[in-house]
Amino acid sequence: MTEAILTAEGVSKDFPLPRSLSDRLAGRPARAVHALSGVTLEVRRGETLGIVGESGCGKSTLARCLVRLHEVDGGRVTYGGTDVATLTGAERRAFNRRVQMIFQDPYGSLNPRMTVRQILAEALSVHRMVPTARIPDRIAELLALVRLPSDAADRHPHAFSGGQRQRIGIARALSVEPEVLVADELVSALDVSVQAQVVNLLLELQERLRLTVVFVAHDLRLVRHISHRVAVMYLGKVVEVAPTATLFDDPRHPYTQALLHAAPSLDPGSRSRRAAARGELPSPIAPPPGCPFNTRCPHAFDRCPAEVPFLTSRGPDHVAACHLAAPRFESAR
Ligand SMILES: Nc1ncnc2c1ncn2[C@@H]1O[C@H](COP(=O)(O)OP(=O)(O)O)[C@@H](O)[C@H]1O
Ligand code: SF4
Ligand SMILES: [Mg+2]
Structure with missing residues (x-):
């Protein structure tokens, strides 16, 4: 079950925002929602x-x-190894x-x-x-x-x-x-x-x-x-991918950890649903520099707003995009 059939390779997609008259008069540049920023993922x-x-x-x-209901703005989507944007007829x-x-x-x-x-x-x-x-x-x-x-x-x-x-x-x-x-x-x-x-x-x-x-x-x-496998997205990026059991038992990205911690309890008596992470989800119009999670991450340090973390290996078939080598799930479960 390892052959990739469909892939996203560095896929970006922006939705331009309408420019208001005052934006035009003030000469403000056109803005866009950065819905996807460099998503790389394979479907096997x-x-x-x-x-x-x-x-x-x-x-x-x-x-x-x-x-291909949307055309990508950057990167490519492949099917059977072929860039789907090149398919015609x-x-x-x-x-x-x-x-x-x-x-x-x-x-x-x-x-x-x-x-x-x-x-x-x-x-x-x-x-x-x-x-x-x-x-x-x-x-x-x-x-x-x-x-x-x-x-x-x-x-x-x-x-x-x-x-x-x-x-x-x-x-x-x-x-x-x-x-x-x-x-x-x-x-x-x-x-x-x-x-x-x-x-x-x-x-x-x-x-x-x-x-x-x-x-x-x-x-x-x-x-x-x-x-069989799960990919976790945050603010237009894939931040962790792992086999399902691994992702739920040993999540390595602080956002995945927050998401699991916030999931509603299976206990029907407990109806609370906590927010996935402290603070607000930043706007995809102006995502934070560096790691997109740095404004909400309990582990953030000086490197986080300065440098974008890429997906790196955390174990067999397990990748996460975080500057910490292996943050463990510390929150009380
Ligand atoms: N057709 C569109 N035009 C403008 N903005 C869009 C469009 N589709 C999605 N967006 C924006 O892109 C971001 C990602 O949206 P979406 O892919 O629907 O997220 P999700 O499915 O995870 O809720 C959101 O900020 C959303 O408002
Ligand atoms: S890179 Fe930094 S801010 Fe981003 S998830 Fe890791 S520790 Fe948190
Ligand atoms: Mg949706």
Whole structure:
């Protein structure tokens, strides 16, 4: 499970901010949200890679760059070793088919005027997945795969619950037989009990169909349950990547440590949810110099605001971007 199928190599993505009249009159330079700043990450064939981090840290932007819904401003995204920005024509269509994104809000992405049969038939015909005569059988197979009853085919999306709509979204993504699924906050909007069902379905499909899955979520418990490896993002950067058990048992980046410390307790009596770290998340318009975490880090020292730390090895298959050699998880757990 070591071959990289999809990679981000030094990927940067900025969103320019509209310039106000007063900015123009004062001659102030155009500003931008630095959503991603030099993200390097590999997705390996057959794995589920979890991506976690606080809201606004760039997870969705990275997911969209990986499926080429955004063009990158710097660096590159590769698929099977090829820079996806260079793909055109048939190659681009093949990439669009093999790397599928499933969204948080399937209601928004499922046409309310179409039945499930029409939605799936459309996906199957656009990519000419099966001969026309085979489409009804394939639709029945897809519904069975995501455990929806066969009579679901003739209903419209609004007739389904949130969890069922996610299953329709998954069936649509699977209809084109992808290699990679990028799931952005797939179950975040669902009730906890339904979340588990959809995540378990995804786990099962991943193993059965040998899919590669990028699972983006702010909920650490879901990510832990489903992922083989986890990448932690902070302010547009990947700050730590490790096999799941290692990341949760021996986190090395102070931000990962803070994130785990702040995760809601599994004890239902304790409803508190602490902030991931002291102080405010800095603005991605003007990220702090040096280590992006230096304004909130309990271990920060003089080198931190002066020098950007790069990802370096912390153990087998484990990297973190911190100037400290091996900060240990000191907070009370
Ligand atoms: N299309 C966009 N236009 C302008 N700013 C954006 C756009 N998409 C994301 N951003 C900004 O980029 C930053 C990262 O956002 P996002 O990738 O959605 O983070 P996350 O998914 O981790 O919450 C945020 O500051 C967000 O406001
Ligand atoms: S580089 Fe410095 S500020 Fe950044 S996480 Fe490490 S100790 Fe904290
Ligand atoms: Mg997001």
